[in-house]
Amino acid sequence: MANLDPKIKAQMINSATEARRHSHSPYSGFKVGASVLMDNGKVYGGCNVENASYGGTVCAERVAIWKAVSEGAKKIAALVVVTDSDQPWPPCGMCRQVVSEFAEPAVPVILANLKGKEIAQTVGELCPHFFGPLNLK
Numbered sequence: 498m499a500n501l502d503p504k505i506k507a508q509m510i511n512s513a514t515e516a517r518r519h520s521h522s523p524y525s526g527f528k529v530g531a532s533v534l535m536d537n538g539k540v541y542g543g544c545n546v547e548n549a550s551y552g553g554t555v556c557a558e559r560v561a562i563w564k565a566v567s568e569g570a571k572k573i574a575a576l577v578v579v580t581d582s583d584q585p586w587p588p589c590g591m592c593r594q595v596v597s598e599f600a601e602p603a604v605p606v607i608l609a610n611l612k613g614k615e616i617a618q619t620v621g622e623l624c625p626h627f628f629g630p631l632n633l634k
C-alpha cells in the first residue's frame with residue numbers, strides 16, 4: 498500500500514481531474530487525466546491527446562510526465578490517474594514503462610474515478626519487471 502499525504506493526494510486528484518477536462522478524445526470518447534508530483538515539489542497535470550492517425554495518440558500519464566521532464570523535473574514522487582469509469586483505470590503498458598524510467602518502485606500510484614473510488618498501489622506493483630538497461634545484465 499502506498500503512502501501519500503492526504504493534502505497532496507487531494508491536490509493531485511484535483512490537478513488530474515482538471516487536466517481531464519481538456520482531454521482530446523474524439524475517437525475513443527474516453528477522457529483520462531493524470532498528474533505527477535515531482536521531487537521539485539511541483540504537480541504537473543496531463544490529459545490524453547488522441548489523433549486521427551491513432552499512433553500519434555498520447556496517454557494522459559505520458560503527457561504529464563513529459564511536461565515535468567521538459568521543465569527539468571526527472572524524479573516522480575507520486576502519480577495519480579483519474580477516469581470516469583466504474584473501476585479506477587490503471588496505466589497502459591507503455592505508460593508503465595515510461596513511469597518506471599522516472600520513478601522508484603516504492604513511489605505511490607493512486608488510481609481514482611470521478612465517483613471518489615480510489616485504488617492505491619506502487620510503481621513496483623504496477624510494473625514489477627520493467628524493461629531497462631539494468632535488467633539486461
Ligand SMILES: [Zn+2]
Nearest residue numbers: 556588589592
Ligand atoms: Zn498509456
